[in-house]
Amino acid sequence: MNDDLTFDPRGPVLLVGGYGTVGAELARLAAPHWPLLLAGRTVERGQRLAQETGARLVRWDLGDPKPFREAVRAVVTVVNDPDDRVLRAAVRGQVPYVDVARWTARMQRAATVAALLRPTAPVLLSSAWMGGVASLSAAALAEDLGGADTVEVAIRWDLKDRAGADSVEFMDRFGLDFEVVQGGRRHTIMPLSDTRTVRIGAVPTKVTRFDTPEQFTLPLTLGTTTATTRIGFSSASSTSALLVAKRLGFFRWGRGERFTPARRALLYAPGEGGTAQLRVDVSHRGRTLTATVTDPAGQAHLTALGGLLALQRVLGADGAPAPTGVVFPEQTPIPTKVAEQFATYGVTMDTTSARAADEALHTAGRAA
Known part of the structure; x- marks a missing residue:
């Protein structure tokens, strides 16, 4: 399995799990600011939301070994990424990354994985309560x-x-x-x-x-x-x-x-x-x-707001320079x-x- 996310500053923001309960709220909040790419296991579920937000839909089943390839400006994971698949692809591709869906043990592992990969783009692990x-x-x-x-x-x-x-x-x-x-x-x-x-x-x-x-x-x-x-x-x-x-x-x-x-x-x-x-x-x-x-x-809306603010943070779109390396929301x-x-x-x-x-x-x- 060799997923390939590459950084494109003019590309869409990729929301993995982008038409689930929280993902849909985040898509609505983010749509006025950036083009969106909504990824999930069942593309048909996202059709109505894509029409509402102007987003493009793509299938990415994190349990399917088929490689996933896209050029994006940032990625937000709104579903569990049990094998750190999205995280690894984002770090390899130097893509700013946000995760709002991990419990503590998985967040600790993600921080370790990211640190070992030595990211050059921001990795914001924002799964504290409500994103x-x-x-x-x-x-x-x-x-x-x-x-x-x-x-x-x-x-x-x-x-x-x-x-x-x-x-x-x-x-x-x-x-x-x-x-x-x-x-x-x-x-x-x-x-x-x-x-x-x-x-x-x-x-x-x-x-x-x-x-x-x-x-x-x-x-x-x-x-x-x-x-x-x-x-x-x-x-x-x-x-x-x-x-x-x-x-x-x-x-x-x-x-x-x-x-x-x-x-x-x-x-x-x-x-x-x-x-x-x-x-x-x-x-x-x-x-x-x-x-x-x-x-x-x-x-769901409050968690999505946490995700939106995290996305703004890694893109330096909140009035302060984007961070480097692994960071947490309170920073x-x-x-x-x-x-x-x-x-x-x-x-x-x-x-x-x-x-x-x-x-x-x-x-x-x-x-x-």
Whole structure:
């Protein structure tokens, strides 16, 4: 297998998985700025989107050994690339590369593969939560504070929202322990542990630990001594059911393929659309700032926005020079512009002190 991506500064942007749930949102966001080439396994699925965006369609099945050859200005991977096939082709062809679809272990491997290949074009691994949105938010708060000793991310998963299969595969790892940095030391922890209730926007939400890439990268990039991500559902009963399943050991004894349908039924029941929300708390030298990021267009749109901002970054189209080598989203050279970048696409980033946010939570609790 010898895929051949070559760099053409006047060519299209290649979206691998470009007509899936997130890929379609990214295509719509990117179409006004660049010509697009949408790649996937089943070209017929992309016909309507191609007509809407003016994109060209091409078949690239990452499980098919048939070589793929195109000249492009950049590539964004919006689906799992289990054998690093797209990454290797992009680095060999000196094509700027973005990935928004990897869970932590695969992102770690991708960073290693890319480093060994010594890329001359940017490689932005932007699969932190929602295409790097959580990391960008942390970088913006860290800039205001002058640093980031601790970063805590709390996610509210709206059960009414649309979700792609890759999003659920990302979450379908609740049976696997993972490593985090707490208090400057590395610890292995269990998923669905350390549960607490936090206020995310206007709603108190029960959230619990799970594995995300920013917990690995933030200590390396921002010097964070504690990095924590928790997730909870918009329905408290659904979060409670997840925790009960964990206590019963379901995610341990039910890991294999035989139980995949049962696990997916617990995690994957996409609706017609909802609101994506997350809260980021950053502390430095005794001060804490909190940001609540809200996208009324939902998590697919928010992830696509992360992908769009990453694409702008590797092309140097965001007002700053393009990076070199392997980078992560929180390494943005323009963290002061993050809220403005979000707002351009209908996403709000409301910043306050942690004390104000927590006082609001206590007030809501007393009122209830």
